[in-house]
Amino acid sequence: METDSVSRLISIVDDDRLVREGLISLMRSAGFFTQAFASAEEFLSLANRGDTACLILDVLLPGMSGLELQSQLTATVSNHRIPVVFITARDDEATRERALKGGAVDLLRKPIRREALLSAVHLALQQNDRR
Helix, strand or coil, rough: CCCCCCCCCEEEEEHHHHHHHHHHHHHHCCCCCCEEECHHHHHHHHHHHHHHHEEECCCCCCCCCHHHHHHHHHCCCCCCCCCCCEEEECCCCHHHHHHHHCCCCCEEEEECCHHHHHHHHHHHHHHHHCC
């Protein structure tokens, strides 16, 4: 099943400005609309979450962590679950297990390979289409 990226909104949450800018550029070059946030709290207060087709989310954030945001979104959103692709500089088995058990599509270690991220995003979009 081919996904139409043109009308898809990818939300990005990462506290590193350079990472956010790189991810925005990559997603836009692949034909996606993007919105980016420096924290989980900023995403919760400003994002148009209902339009988000996929969330690229850093695990380690100041304040609320990416894993805590995933849990909160899962608990509060019953009719529209946002597929999550986690990114992290530190990948350990406990974090990976928690992320995937929480419903994440994938957890990718920084620096992220372009192909791996785009593949995970497309998989997330396919999962979203099935819901």
